[in-house]
Amino acid sequence: GFTPITSTMSLNKFEKIRQNIHFNDNLEFIPRNEAGHDRLYKIRPIIENLNSKFKSIPLERYLSIDEQMCSTKVRHYMKQYMPMKPHKWGFKFFVLAGISGFAYNFEIYSGQENLIQPDNEPNLGVTSNIVLRLSRIIPRNKNYRLYHDNYYTALPLMVHLAKEGIFSLGTIRRNRLPNCKLPTEKAMKEEKRGCSHEFVTTVDGVDISSLVWKDNKYVTLISSFAGTYPQALVKRYDRKNKTTIEVQCPFVVQEYNRHMGGVDLLDSHMGRYKILIKSRKWYMRLFYHLIDLSMVNAWLLYKRVQNNRGSDSRKVLEQAKFRAEVAHCLCKANVTTTKRGRPSSIEDKIQMKKKKGPAQHVPPQDIRKDQL
Template sequence: MSRKSQEEMLMEWLEIPLSSDDDLECFSDDSIQDETYVAPESVDCDSDSSDEESQVPVIRTEDVSGTRQSDVIMKESTSQLSDNALKLPCSSKNVTKNSRSVVWKDKQLIIPELQSKFHGNTSLPEEVINLNTPYQFFKHIFPSKLFDLIVEQSHRYSVQCNPDRPIDLSCDDIKKFIGICLVMSIVHVPNTRDYWGEVTGTHLIKTTMTVNQYEQIRKFLHFNDNSAMIPRGEKGHDRLFKIRPIIELMRSRFQTIPVEECVSVDEQICSTKARSCLKQYMPNKPHKYGYKLFVISGISGYAHDFEIFTGDENEPEKRVTGEEDLGASANVVVRLSRILPRNMNHTLYCDNYYTSLPLLVWLHKQGIYSLGTVRRNRVPDCKLPSEAELKKMARGASVERVATVDGVDISNVVWKDNKSVMLLSTLAGQQPIHEAGSAAWNSVKEENLKKAWNKIFDTEEKSQGLIENDEQNDISEILGMLKEIYCHECDEEDVHEWMNIDDEDPGHQIMQDSEIVNVVNDKDDAASIASISAPESEDESIPTASEAFTCLDTALRWIEAQDI
């Protein structure tokens, strides 16, 4: 096949308009001023699709020598183009545009401590410091204006349903209703009305509110005006419209706590069996079906902000000015990081669902350091050991590569644990390396090890202590039973004496098999049997067990000899 026919086939395969040889010859390598990789919009970073057409980039070149613009096709084979396509960084159009391939170098990323020092303020406000009881914390998150809103919207909905019979509702009724719901989440019965039943009923619920009042509040409970909702299918429709005021109010209350230095972004699931278009299936979660939430929380576990997944969060009109479109998963981090003060050197952690090169670059430009696990197909052109090579390495081995992407130094480290773990970071690299195992064991005190050992294996002192505690518990239980039957004459000393009345009784002595054989064969004398069978008695007038056994044997032989 001629070279010309190969080029025509290649251009047809790339769906590029054919041009003449004169158009191709009018451009030389010197005339190429600005090469820009344009990634197709349909490329999915996480997709394993074999569609080669969506993965092959087109290198466009602007003609600065004239007004004509042409598409220049690199004179390479199809296999070379496919290889180059796989080397392109998978990112958003804004980050990929006007950028060349990332070059990874064998060096280490070390950020000076002074440069990464946190400058934010994490001191709690006075209103939070003065909170002491759980009810005070509840009132801080759910203020009185929330109950006023619920009363207003519920009353409005009852009027919309039946203007002649509006519901009579107050804030105290809503608080009682929420309290009953909290109790119901702990005490479970088959039916709601069973909480007011004679046998299965809960006294706390029955004395708080009647069943008819509870069902009436549940019937008309509302948080927003239905008449203001935009219909489904029209622009601006909000799937969470009915609970949007509650969500925004709770988010604002959550953000009254200053954001910690280190935060993490991850998803949670609120389990439900309800029929809803918002319900998601996550097979790796303990509760597989439910509403999916994205949460940003600190080391303390406090959630500073959250977002309920509806599927329309990535619409352009919902994006804040200055935020880039980095992809569906990375945009979650972008939205949740809005609460982080800029240029305060916060550190954000996330897993491989969110981490990508464009996200780390964007966060670094906002003054936010980041670190997260990453998938191999999101780090192009990085020469790190493969899975097969890592299996030959010792556990704990690691390799680091560093690249500069859009002026930001990013470290890519692969570390071998039970499985290989790949991380991207703008904060830390491979160094420093510590032997975590030996250092951890050396820091443990001997007393703590002894306590841990005693918890696993019962020592003699512990067993004796357990016996004494069990005996004391038994005495207390028996005294309680005696008091219930109005027997007040017995005290703790009497019960203790009654429980230990048989301690001095030797009872039936248990012999080994060999001892039984010797007794049957009459090979042992009475003295040896006495030494084995029974302990010495202080009172010599009381016969021993061996003597009693001999007498019983003589009596039985005498009875057998009688003609009865």
């Protein structure tokens, strides 16, 4: 086997630890039908510890919220089906990430998140409440900008975040825009590609801009800080003429495309070197996923520190080498080297041979025997 690993731990010992490892006291587990039951009790200490560490890192200015999938074939009632994800079955995560892909806060979907609602937070619905919970760590009135897709976006959410001092932007479903003044898809069907229509209104003292833009499909966005201008030209492929054309792109669309991909970038980093150990225990699959998440966060933090120091980018470790260095250090930590072979039963009885000193001059025989 690979010597640095085999000298640290045998396969049997690793399997024994994996069979018996627990992260919480099962004697204090509250049954499912009783009050106070926690569906994530078995792994709750790991979740809380990691979240507390991630929250201590200074936030980036541009943040996004999106779903993440922990793929698994384990049979469990918390598994979700997401047809648009590469891995369609698994445990669903909601993640607050920066533009670099660093995860600052996360929660695992269990269906119990809305049972406890703080008094200082409004109940804006199941999906909007996810944004409220994850954005609690964002400092108020510090020019932070939050991006999310149409699964979360609603007009009351945008207004509440703006009042809290957090700028937000997201795509939105038409049925979540009451009294929408924007033209319908049918009305825009004859218009050219790249055309857009904007409607600005004030809700509870907050200026909200809503916009519809025609690309391959129609996309509707609302924002509390961005609008149509300044526009830019973007390249698109024209199937009819089989050539590349330039179309007008509103500023709000540019902002969304530029800063929304933090969680997707995190997924990309995690997917390259993720742990592939199989387990029938549902919480072990979550544990492996959280290890991968922690490793990617550590690597991104290492890159941030090196960049702030002005280090040569060519000398900054890639993720694979960084993980190898971390693994090497963990294998060497608090490890005593063991002797190969069976120990001897009489080893303690064997006396070490005394070293001889330097040779001395021997006196003549008559002097040795004169008894003086």
